[in-house]
Amino acid sequence: MNRLLERLMAGCLLLASTTLLSAENAHATDLMKDFDSLGGNDVLLERARELNPEANIRIVQDRVVNRRWREELTMEYGNVLGGDAYLATQNLGANYHVHITPRWSVGVKYNYAFNRLRDEGKYLIQDTSATGKGVIPEMDHPKQSYMAVLNWYPIYGKMNLYDLGVVHFDVYALGGAGQVELKSGRTGTWTAGGGVGLWFSQHLTSRLEMRYQTYEANRYGGKRAMDLAVASFQMGFLHSLF
Secondary structure, rough: HHHHHHHHHHHHHHHHHHHHHHHHHHHHHHHHHHHHOOOOOOHHHHHHHOOOOOOOOOOOOOOOOOOOOOOEHHHHEEEEOOOOOOOOEEEEEEEEEEEEEOOOEEEEEEEEEEEEEEEHHHHHHHHOOOOOOOOOOEEEEEEEEEEEEEEEEEEEEEEOOOOOOOEEEEEEEEEEEEEEEEEEEEEEEEEEEEEEEEOOOOOOEEEEEEEEEEEEEEEOOOOEEEEEEEEEEEEEEEEEEE
């Protein structure tokens, strides 16, 4: 009888020890999942300090959206600020990027231009007070452009959109060069700027971008440098290359 009671007590102690170890392992596993998840960092930091008060712990999450050897295709709408005083230009285009690492991507940019006269240009045509005839302003309007671009993503983070979901983002800088097709023909162009890339999921992306672009337009009096600011909005799809 005593031997049976000893075996029962030993079994209970073994079961209690196993349960305690499993609980501690589960707690540690849950903690590591929190480190890799989108949970609250303040609560997570307190839990980590309770487990190891002597350790110096900082919570810095890596980029959640994978952008290593992935391709991104985006459609773009852009509005051109500056440039020809008589001309208003808007762009529709497409971009293709290859993300080599989360910090670097290379790509190509294509834009098709839609042009219209500004109020200043319309006024010149309609004003007949001086000679009895209107004046047609001289313009070398853009038709389309092609550029190769390099993007660098030094800053990343995440934000809560009205509790609808957590969106991850990267702040990036870009530079590129290529050609623009004008009414007078093709000429070289280059661009530089920056933007914010928004990663809604592993596949759905968006970009808000502002960049400077310049090229030389032909006028009767000679060539003139055109200085443009292009603000654009993009929506796209992210896909693995391999």
